[in-house]
Amino acid sequence: MLQVITADGDFDPKLVPDLSDEDLLKIHRFMLTVRRLNEKGMSLQRQGRLGFFMESTGQEACQIGAAYALSAQDWALPSYRDPGMCLVRGVPLATLLDQLMANSADESKGRSLPTHWSFRKWNVVSLSSPIGSKLLHAVGIAYAAKYKRDKLVCFTSMGEGATSQGEFHAAMNFAGVYRAPVVFFCENNQYAISLPARRQTASESFAIKAEAYGFEGVQVDGNDVLAVYKAVRSAVDKARSGGGPTLIEAVTYRMGGHSSSDDPSVYRNDEEVEMWKRRDPIARFTAYLTRKGILTESAVQKQSEEIDAYISRTVKERETVKPPAPSTLFTDVYSEMPWNLQEEAEEFMAEEGRE
Amino acid sequence: MLQVITADGDFDPKLVPDLSDEDLLKIHRFMLTVRRLNEKGMSLQRQGRLGFFMESTGQEACQIGAAYALSAQDWALPSYRDPGMCLVRGVPLATLLDQLMANSADESKGRSLPTHWSFRKWNVVSLSSPIGSKLLHAVGIAYAAKYKRDKLVCFTSMGEGATSQGEFHAAMNFAGVYRAPVVFFCENNQYAISLPARRQTASESFAIKAEAYGFEGVQVDGNDVLAVYKAVRSAVDKARSGGGPTLIEAVTYRMGGHSSSDDPSVYRNDEEVEMWKRRDPIARFTAYLTRKGILTESAVQKQSEEIDAYISRTVKERETVKPPAPSTLFTDVYSEMPWNLQEEAEEFMAEEGRE
């Protein structure tokens, strides 16, 4: 398992990827932002200000490290547990919140469940709920880019549970057969809702599954942001230069529940959670940057407060945005409305007007 | 790749499985029978006496070697290319022909395509056309047997093309997770209709795919009946004693077309076919038995003639069996006919009577 920084911030200089201090600090700040956003998201949901939320606390190194290895022209299909990837890609916090709040400014017109991203401008592809189905889209996008001689890579992430779906199998196999420039990033956070990873499959690891498709599988410490960056960066470089796909398994932990509807205490014990707390990806990266002398604990404290304030401000601002207009019920089903939809829309609007 | 007999009949005595001379001769005779049955099947189809046929010439060692390793209480889900497995299980030739001819004596009541076996009495489970879907049934059967503490194994075969389906993936994964007593037997005959095996997947082999599911994958020379027997036998023994599943890849060649509707000359060349002819599984086993001194070329010749006569006689006899009764259109959809079917059946029978 690839590791650059150990749990207490120690590291092997030969393994450290080539990133400027500025980049390192940006990465750290993104990680903090995701952590605070998760906390805010859960509290908004508890207050009834968000209909639904899926947190990703504990997986900040995965999200930020991976997305940081991509270029702007690359395409990404992040999972619901990857708000940080959207932020790194450049999606403004306000735009992300519009999605969560399903308001009229939301690019998806408030049609999708919160955390089901779709940000065309930032090449973040529309996500659905069925687990695994998007992996094939990543292969198709990568193939099409290659066909058009565009030098880009398609990146997609998934939970370890997704590897059990038939669509994972087809995506991996097609990627191998067509040598598509695609990077599969599996965040093994130890659980698929309540099912522990060791009961999801009997294979030695998730990374090893790449053998079945004739390309490389890599296992990396998913709580080590530099290791994640390094692994994804090298997979991206390989894909960009015609070397085909890679599967990366990032070993991490889902600190919270599966979603705002879930109570994880039913199926797992506190000791386990405590053990993983000690491997916290942000604490570890902070320790590293502190050792390097480019960050202090008090600076982190200050940043957290700034971020909190910024998130709260933006939430308040986005809460003033109107909900989607009723007429949007009927658009975008087709490029043009067929007569049956037109009829339904007209009847509906007439009744709306009446009531 | 496991091999016991080389192409010219040479062998390593340490590898030879423990089979009596009588067994060896039986195996040889089964192989001959399948070869002759294939030839007869194609010719009947060409004469319009069979609606459809799928031949399996070249794959006799796979079929007979594998089935010979099973016990009567074991369950089997052979593919359309495995008539020989049915014969070894004890299905009478006449019963097999009834299936091919879809007559009123057919256990499936003439409803299924020829070569889509279903022989309850011999634990040969009903086969459908969609590739890959039956593999999951094998896992369920194996699990159920284990649940009931029945010491049996479920065996299923497939083409190498089936490994691309999502249901293969799920079957392998479930088998691994539940350690089901199941043996997956993949006859890699180099083609899936027109697609060469090397374009079906980029993996090194088909056997290696087992790694993705945490159990053993074995590659064996599929034109060497003793190697096939040995590999399947050891997988069956392992499964029976609680050791879980195995995937076996038998490397072989489809000498004929995909089916009676296919013309393979469109997509492959003669040299390749010639090369595989030199690895013929029957010729090889004959050479082995001849060397061992328990069979002669002239005995083989005589047997072939006997078998031909027997097949022809049985075909003629089965051709006298009536087609299924029209009323069978409506039965077995449910255990009891719901009213809509009853109504359709009555109307139909009334009209049949009239015309």
Added chain:
Amino acid sequence: MPMLNLVQSVNETLRTEMRRNADVVLLGEDIGKDGGVFRATAGLLNEFGPERVMDTPIAEDGIIGTAIGMALYGLEPVVEIQFLDFIYPGFNQIVSELAKIRYRSGGGYPAHVVIRAPYGGGIKGALYHSQSTEAYFTHTPGLYVVTPSTPADTMGLLRTAIRGSDPVMFLEPKRVYRTSKEEVPADEDFTIPFGKARVVYEGTGVTLVSWGAMVHTCKAAAEMAAKENISVELIDMRTLMPFDLETVLGSVRKTGRVVIAHEATKVSGFGGEIAAQIAERAIDSLRAPIVRLGGFDTPFPYALENRYLPSPERVLRSIRKAASY
């Protein structure tokens, strides 16, 4: 007589049937320790152990296909699909295998699998936690399709499904999983036969046909209609395959007016089948056009869910339309 809500009724039926017959086994995602995301299987792992209450990997084809194999061997698997919306990776197993294996094997290999799946809108679940696609299954010969609307019906019908010998799609109206409790027969052999509708309200003016959670919307609409002096006969179909055409036709012959209301997308919904049957068999009794009301012909939205879901007011408008023609 115990008081149970609908999801408790599922739980209780599974428990009693598992006690009664050791061949009944469950499989699905998160049905073990977690007790299912809706708690339909809560407590069953503890009582029956992991061999009979199997948490599965995330693969609906795997779940259904494995269950078919088990059934072929003689077990009686009851599958939970977490949401009906997630059944499609297993659709091939349903359509190609489960529905056809008895027929294609000449009766030699029947596969008795019961597939339970919560369905329908009303929980703010957006496109993929809300759909009502019962019509796909009614168009697949070999399957029975059950759509209960009350706790007692759920118990009686689920028991029939489990004790039967045919494949059943058992669709549970998750919107009303917990909305109310009712008394449920204590008799552990209480069953309700398939193909018998329930007349919820008798009436003389308009026949209103529905099933699943929509029955409750229709009840509200019928009550509103009563205030306008329209007497509604509300029929809960209970099972869509087989469907109780006799009860529907009997009612239509009496009222001459009919509204069919379902949550599913209107085009090609099962309402069309019922309308077509009436138009074929009772047209002379009709005194008004057959009115169908369905979900809009769009995917299921998130923010506007309440605008999308057929409301009692929309049903009422349809009733008025039929009544006033």
Added chain:
Amino acid sequence: MPMLNLVQSVNETLRTEMRRNADVVLLGEDIGKDGGVFRATAGLLNEFGPERVMDTPIAEDGIIGTAIGMALYGLEPVVEIQFLDFIYPGFNQIVSELAKIRYRSGGGYPAHVVIRAPYGGGIKGALYHSQSTEAYFTHTPGLYVVTPSTPADTMGLLRTAIRGSDPVMFLEPKRVYRTSKEEVPADEDFTIPFGKARVVYEGTGVTLVSWGAMVHTCKAAAEMAAKENISVELIDMRTLMPFDLETVLGSVRKTGRVVIAHEATKVSGFGGEIAAQIAERAIDSLRAPIVRLGGFDTPFPYALENRYLPSPERVLRSIRKAASY
């Protein structure tokens, strides 16, 4: 004007569209060297190379899902599913992804994929090479569903599908792939709009509605009826989504009698939708019950295929029933 049979017309349309637009790519099983099991793509690999004519592994989810990704990036993939019966491993990609991605992304990510699939009985293919399950797709908002019956219609409609921007299920009546040739417009911009039915025969006595290969059965039946002095107006729907209700209603208003005939299983078939629409909108014009004729509510058999498939005689009996009421 070239003379082509139906499958040649598919081939010719693919060829001309691929010449016209380099973004049009094909993927499917055995479509390369083999030219497809029905030869619909014969010669295309040679002309356009393996990057544009992609032989795929056997995985329908893989084929359709990859095509969706290609379409998201801006290609115009045309998929071949070897038989419609084998589409179910890819059903999740169709129902959950292809049909909904434009909507759920607020229009940001449309996916223009055309899925071609031979369908229907008549080639002695038994349960899994014979089914007509168009109703599943008509019940899935976001999809267009096209069911041509002649070589010229096939060309005009396939071109509309490829040049459009919405997902299309293009269902090809394989039974009549080669039964006859007809003149097909030489104009390489010849298209036929979706949602416009074709009146095959004008008539005054009974409206007969059909699509796909059944249109030919209905033609034979209409000719037989003519000999009995029943004047049949035969309507070929051509596309089921959108469906040309106007033409159907116009005809029913004229004749007052209607038969809807399809090969698919009757219960919940698309015939029910048409019947329901007529019963809702033109009931006052009806002088007889709406007669529906479908395949039996059973799987598709092998030995008895000819007894199963609706024959001209069966259609004729339905016509008589409607005419004599």
